[in-house]
Amino acid sequence: MKSAAVVFVFSLALVGLASCGQYVPNNWQSGGQDPAEVEVVELPFEDDGGVQQVHITLAPHTSAPGAVVVSFASSTKAEEAGVYYREEGVGQASFAQARMTQYNHTTFQNDGTYTSPYLYHALIEEVSTNITVFYEPVLTQEQGVTLSRSLRVPPLASAFGGDPEQEMKLAMVGDIGQTSNSVQTMDHITQELGDVAAMVVMGDLSYADNIDARWDNWGRLFEPVLDKIPLFGLPGNHEIETDQEDGVSFRPYAHRFQNMPTCDNGCGGFDNKGWKANMWYSYNIGSAHIIHVSSYHKYEAGSPQYMWLDRDLSSLDRTKTPWVIVNLHAPWYNSNVAHQGEFQSYAIRREWQPLLCQHRVNMMFAGHVHSYERVFPTCDNSTVDYHRGITYVNIGDGGNREGLYNNWLPGENGRAGPIWSAFREGSYGHGVLHIMNSTHAFWKWHRNNDGDKVTRDTTYIVNEVAWEAKRDDKETVKESTTFVNNFFDVQISFIPFFILVALLCYSIAITVLYKKRNAAAKRDYESLTEMSVTNKL
Ligand SMILES: *[C@@H]1O[C@H](CO)[C@@H](O)[C@H](O)[C@H]1NC(C)=O
Ligand SMILES: *[C@@H]1O[C@H](CO)[C@@H](O)[C@H](O)[C@H]1NC(C)=O
Ligand SMILES: *[C@@H]1O[C@H](CO)[C@@H](O)[C@H](O)[C@H]1NC(C)=O
Ligand SMILES: *[C@@H]1O[C@H](CO)[C@@H](O)[C@H](O)[C@H]1NC(C)=O
Ligand SMILES: [Fe+2]
Numbered sequence: 001m002k003s004a005a006v007v008f009v010f011s012l013a014l015v016g017l018a019s020c021g022q023y024v025p026n027n028w029q030s031g032g033q034d035p036a037e038v039e040v041v042e043l044p045f046e047d048d049g050g051v052q053q054v055h056i057t058l059a060p061h062t063s064a065p066g067a068v069v070v071s072f073a074s075s076t077k078a079e080e081a082g083v084y085y086r087e088e089g090v091g092q093a094s095f096a097q098a099r100m101t102q103y104n105h106t107t108f109q110n111d112g113t114y115t116s117p118y119l120y121h122a123l124i125e126e127v128s129t130n131i132t133v134f135y136e137p138v139l140t141q142e143q144g145v146t147l148s149r150s151l152r153v154p155p156l157a158s159a160f161g162g163d164p165e166q167e168m169k170l171a172m173v174g175d176i177g178q179t180s181n182s183v184q185t186m187d188h189i190t191q192e193l194g195d196v197a198a199m200v201v202m203g204d205l206s207y208a209d210n211i212d213a214r215w216d217n218w219g220r221l222f223e224p225v226l227d228k229i230p231l232f233g234l235p236g237n238h239e240i241e242t243d244q245e246d247g248v249s250f251r252p253y254a255h256r257f258q259n260m261p262t263c264d265n266g267c268g269g270f271d272n273k274g275w276k277a278n279m280w281y282s283y284n285i286g287s288a289h290i291i292h293v294s295s296y297h298k299y300e301a302g303s304p305q306y307m308w309l310d311r312d313l314s315s316l317d318r319t320k321t322p323w324v325i326v327n328l329h330a331p332w333y334n335s336n337v338a339h340q341g342e343f344q345s346y347a348i349r350r351e352w353q354p355l356l357c358q359h360r361v362n363m364m365f366a367g368h369v370h371s372y373e374r375v376f377p378t379c380d381n382s383t384v385d386y387h388r389g390i391t392y393v394n395i396g397d398g399g400n401r402e403g404l405y406n407n408w409l410p411g412e413n414g415r416a417g418p419i420w421s422a423f424r425e426g427s428y429g430h431g432v433l434h435i436m437n438s439t440h441a442f443w444k445w446h447r448n449n450d451g452d453k454v455t456r457d458t459t460y461i462v463n464e465v466a467w468e469a470k471r472d473d474k475e476t477v478k479e480s481t482t483f484v485n486n487f488f489d490v491q492i493s494f495i496p497f498f499i500l501v502a503l504l505c506y507s508i509a510i511t512v513l514y515k516k517r518n519a520a521a522k523r524d525y526e527s528l529t530e531m532s533v534t535n536k537l
Contacts, residue, residue: 083124133153134150164320190225204329204396294328
């Protein structure tokens with residue numbers, strides 16, 4: 001049976017491969033291994049002094065689990081600025097006053113000093129959970145303002161007493177930028193509006209690269225999605241943007257985004273003249289506790305970030321938050337030639353991996369490498385067991401101007417890639433993490449085939465902590481020793497078409513056989529192991 005399954009996997013992979021090893025977009029000039037610069041999409045803009053660049057995030061905490069932050073910009077300085085909002089089913093609108101900030105940024109690329117628009121952030125604390133909120137940012141308070149925008153506050157997080165079995169979807173994306181490829185990725189995320197609770201960005205948001213007018217362009221370009229889907233960000237290397245005059249880094253990012261402004265568990269980072277935006281922080285959403293950390297701040301044992309991370313992980317109760325996910329920019333495992341052997345990857349992994357594994361973190365998402373890769377669950381560098389350790393996903397393929405990376409390290413042990421690499425592909429795209437209940441999540445990565453969103457990699461993620469707690473028999477999880485190669489990476493476009501057709505017919509026959517066998521064993525844990533394997537397709 002096992003050999004039949006392997007042949008089935010192999011046949012399908014061959015059929016799939018004939019057309020889809022990697023997707024090179026129409027507008028990608030080089031078409032080769034060298035990343036090509038891609039044009040920034042400039043949105044025409046005439047400043048009328050009004051509200052622009054509206055984007056939202058969530059700020060759930062114990063006493064206000066539905067809290068929301070609305071951020072916006074304007075060239076008008078308005079002491080009264082804020083947000084009118086109304087929950088669905090409530091007649092009367094309320095008003096939340098905004099805080100205002102502004103920054104100067106002196107860089108060579110800015111050709112001197114850039115002064116930002118006034119940046120407004122309004123915290124709305126008095127909202128319920130699992131509800132639609134209609135809202136409108138304003139510069140002056142007046143009667144009868146039309147609330148033209150809306151957002152959806154997710155159901156009560158299990159950490160605050162919600163159901164730990166509740167489902168939730170999150171859109172996962174990294175290294176977005178502002179090219180036509182970025183626009184496609186964000187269009188695809190917009191298609192998930194109403195389905196995903198939030199968009200999680202693994203750093204490198206705008207690729208403004210010291211040209212601050214590009215931050216403004218980014219804010220306007222993606223306002224149609226960022227004012228509907230809450231964004232949780234983190235600092236990447238493109239957020240560093242050190243000021244040439246005073247040497248302060250992360251200033252544009254910190255002033256434009258508010259990450260958990262209510263954060264009461266000591267999270268921290270940038271602090272500039274009383275203006276604080278968090279570089280590392282955590283939040284509870286659905287049944288997950290999600291931690292955002294910085295690859296570009298001190299990380300050693302004893303550093304503020306390490307001490308905070310240790311404290312945050314130690315305070316968790318997995319019966320309340322069954323899922324724990326850590327997100328950062330520089331990946332710990334990466335089999336792409338790009339960004340190999342970077343300090344921020346290996347040094348932080350060496351320092352933090354024992355801590356994260358000790359606390360049995362379920363998944364880690366990263367960006368930085370402009371391609372997609374999923375790594376088998378592991379706490380060292382090798383894997384023979386699909387359910388032990390952290391599942392790592394690199395999703396730096398949002399579409400930025402530096403282009404794709406599709407040059408990979410060679411295989412090991414007869415596989416196309418290193419033994420720990422489950423799936424890799426150099427295409428633009430984004431992923432959706434579907435937390436189904438406390439024990440199972442379904443991960444799906446889509447690539448952008450120009451206008452279309454095509455699913456390329458899927459797998460179940462088993463939450464071993466919740467699973468072990470639930471299992472009737474407390475036997476330790478049986479080790480899976482078979483290893484299925486990742487056939488996607490083999491280049492076989494020269495194979496004649498008739499062979500593929502023959503294999504397709506064969507694979508259909510095997511599928512039927514395989515499904516019959518699989519159905520019988522579906523409900524027990526060993527069959528879930530097999531599901532994870534076959535679902536890699
Ligand atoms: C920016 O620089 C100008 C000119 O030096 C100064 O007047 C202004 O106060 C500065 N703004 C901020 C927010 O630092
Ligand atoms: C959230 O609200 C929707 C309808 O608005 C309802 O169907 C759903 O059951 C609610 N979910 C929770 C967890 O309360
Ligand atoms: C994992 O790889 C790193 C270098 O990439 C090495 O320093 C470390 O010892 C390896 N760990 C294990 C458990 O093999
Ligand atoms: C959790 O979801 C998985 C996948 O759909 C399912 O097999 C399992 O029975 C679910 N568990 C519970 C307790 O509902
Ligand atoms: Fe990066």
